Amino acid sequence: xxxxxxxxxxxxxxxxxxxxxxxxxxxxxxxxxxxxxxxxxxxxxxxxxxxxxxxxxxxxxxxxxxxxxxxxxxxxxxxxxxxxxxxxxxxxxxxxxxxxxxxxxxxxxxxxxxxxxxxxxxxxxxxxxxxxxxxxxxxxxxxxxxxxxxxxxxxxxxxxxxxxxxxxxxx
Numbered sequence: 001x002x003x004x005x006x007x008x009x010x011x012x013x014x015x016x017x018x019x020x021x022x023x024x025x026x027x028x029x030x031x032x033x034x035x036x037x038x039x040x041x042x043x044x045x046x047x048x049x050x051x052x053x054x055x056x057x058x059x060x061x062x063x064x065x066x067x068x069x070x071x072x073x074x075x076x077x078x079x080x081x082x083x084x085x086x087x088x089x090x091x092x093x094x095x096x097x098x099x100x101x102x103x104x105x106x107x108x109x110x111x112x113x114x115x116x117x118x119x120x121x122x123x124x125x126x127x128x129x130x131x132x133x134x135x136x137x138x139x140x141x142x143x144x145x146x147x148x149x150x151x152x153x154x155x156x157x158x159x160x161x162x163x164x165x166x167x168x169x170x171x
Contacts (some may be wrong), residue, residue: 003078004029004171007098009141010108012125013088013115019108019158022084026164030080032072034088037068039063050125062091069094073101079166089145104171107149108158112139 010016017033024031035049042064043052053061065088072082088094098105116135119128128135151170153161161167 004009004080005078005098005101005103006081006106006167006171007103008081008083008108009089009149010086010107010110011115011142012127012135013118014086014108014110015118015155016083016108019161020081022162023081023167028079029164030076030079031083033083034065034068034072035083035085037072038068038127041068047073051064052127058087062087064093066097069097073097082144087142089148090142093123095145095148104151105149106151106153106170108153108155109146110155112136114155115139129149 008020009014020031023029036063039046039049039052045051046052046055056064060083065085066163069082072080084094095105097103114134116132119125119135127138157170161170
């Protein structure tokens with residue numbers, strides 16, 4: 001397999017973390033959840049990422065996302081998958097960075113209804129507190145950003161992928 005820098009995008013509740021957890025079993029590939037990396041390195045003193053975001057503000061958090069992407073790329077160079085937060089692509093520099101490292105953006109597609117059901121079950125998502133109508137509008141506004149991905153992975157396709165090797169044919 002050639003060296004790969006993969007970035008997984010999709011709306012909150014699309015299943016990005018679950019998908020990444022399946023792929024993290026590969027010994028040849030590093031898998032990072034961007035939100036987890038930020039929280040582990042910068043969120044000490046907070047119980048949840050949402051508290052950290054509320055404290056520093058979304059603009060500062062978006063800067064953290066870009067900084068962490070650069071740090072992970074610098075430290076791991078090749079063969080990694082980074083799971084982006086649902087809104088990471090709202091920062092144009094994130095997409096520019098992915099292009100600059102010859103990364104491949106993968107969109108884990110899900111309907112709003114699928115995402116909303118998962119979000120309601122999980123809880124703990126700061127933006128979800130604003131309600132279903134707000135989240136639906138947010139979903140629609142982010143959709144064009146996700147659809148710029150080079151790879152579209154449907155929920156059905158994602159469920160058939162258990163390893164990085166299974167993912168390769170979709171790339």
